[in-house]
Amino acid sequence: MEEITVQSSSHSYQVVIGEGVRFNISEYLPKNYSSILIITDDRVAGMYLSAIKNSLPTENVFESIISSGEQSKSVDVFYQLHTDAIQYGLDRNSLIIALGGGVVGDLAGFVASTYMRGIDFIQVPTTILAHDSSVGGKVAINHELGKNMIGNFYAPVAVIYDVETLHSLSEKEVRSGFTEIIKEALISDETTFTQLMHINLNEISNHQLQKYLSYGIMVKAKIVEEDEKENGVRKYLNLGHTLGHAIEAELGYGQITHGEAVAIGLIFALYVSNEVYSIDLPVDTLYTWLKKNNYPLSLKNFNIQNFIQRMKSDKKTTNKTIQMVLLEEIGSPTVYEISDERLEEYLQSFSEKLVKK
Structure with a gap:
């Protein structure tokens, strides 16, 4: 296992890279949270969602599953995820976990940055591409006239990178x-x-x-x-x-x-x-x-x-x-x-x- 520290303007966070670390997500939570919303897509959910849910310490764990693919980085899906967060009762002491590739990370991070003016989120990337997008705090959705035109700079509180999840990639x-x-x-x-x-x-x-x-x-x-x-x-x-x-x-x-x-x-x-x-x-x-x-x-x-x-x-x-x-x-x-x-x-x-x- 390897840990890399990244310093953002607001805080430092750890990037943890290793095999099987998805089973120990709770070890890397920086604090206790009132509730947790896991955002993932319909492809990743069947493979890794249960493992993530079982590794979390709180009973108030919810999930929102979006369609896989770049098309989900839209204002409509962004709005629906805010609706989910409100209906699940997330508050300012809640956490969002982005479980998936770059699309999920960008989208879930942007939701976290705007929900109640910003709550914590963690990146749990499951693709090679997401090694780039999960680090650095750029979160966004697409506009039909341009990619990532609607977004923010908002750093995660941790990045948990389980390389075992890469075995399932096409x-x-x-x-x-x-x-x-x-x-x-x-x-x-x-x-x-x-x-x-x-x-x-x-x-x-x-x-x-x-x-x-x-x-x-x-x-x-x-x-x-x-x-x-x-x-x-x-x-x-x-x-x-x-x-x-x-x-x-x-x-x-x-x-x-x-x-x-x-x-x-x-x-x-x-x-x-x-x-x-x-x-x-x-x-x-x-x-x-x-x-x-x-x-x-x-x-x-x-x-x-x-x-x-x-x-x-x-x-x-x-x-x-x-x-x-x-x-x-x-x-x-x-x-x-x-x-x-x-x-x-x-x-x-x-x-x-x-x-x-």
Whole structure:
């Protein structure tokens, strides 16, 4: 088992990573709670909900089960969860537990941040992708015009990460989550990136997985502690996300996983970095690895103008000018303002190269 301490502006909290820790959730509660609401989805509930409920000390434990998938990060589901919390009688000394992947974590965290102006919540991630979203306190729901456009900065009081829950993930979910680990390596450490390019996701061991999850969490924790509200270096965590979020929104949430969309965004970010800085980042190496591990890398009906408009809805856009996170070299990210004209050129040439591959 490993514990990582993250310092937010309001409090510090522990990220506990290990096998079987879901059976001992009560050990990591920072205080006694009057009641607990577990928010999970209809896929995770059947596998892990009973274990979590049985590990809690209070009789006032309730559950709300949402539909799995990005579509649940909506204002309607958000409102329904508030209704559930009120009907269950949650008060300001209650706790919300987010049991699931990034969708559940983002949604349940936003509910916790707004219910009675804010109550405690704990992240219990069950996906690789959630190693990124569960740490750092960004909680949100989607708007039909943009991903995570309605949200808050609200840190959990603990993150309990049981790696045994990752055994139930599909290949698609493993791919989706591992993209964020690659992103974290690209913005911080060329040696780790090189190591990752030798991993076959179908053969990854528990030891390797826990090692790289811990690595990713430590990279993110360090950045979040320096810049919790995304005024500076935290923007670097958005490498690949400007185009990635646009792809998700354009195709329709749930048509492609977050990590699969960001994977295309990472290739594009490296491609643009090479064009802007006249360098030679390993675009082909990354593309080959993604292809080998069965990432969907083709974009049907690639409408450049639609993507540009979607990218303009990105939270990093300033005065309608798109800001992309690029790399001057692996481990040296920067934020670069890019005009619509240049972006159109890059998207056109990138799409042509993607088709040829």
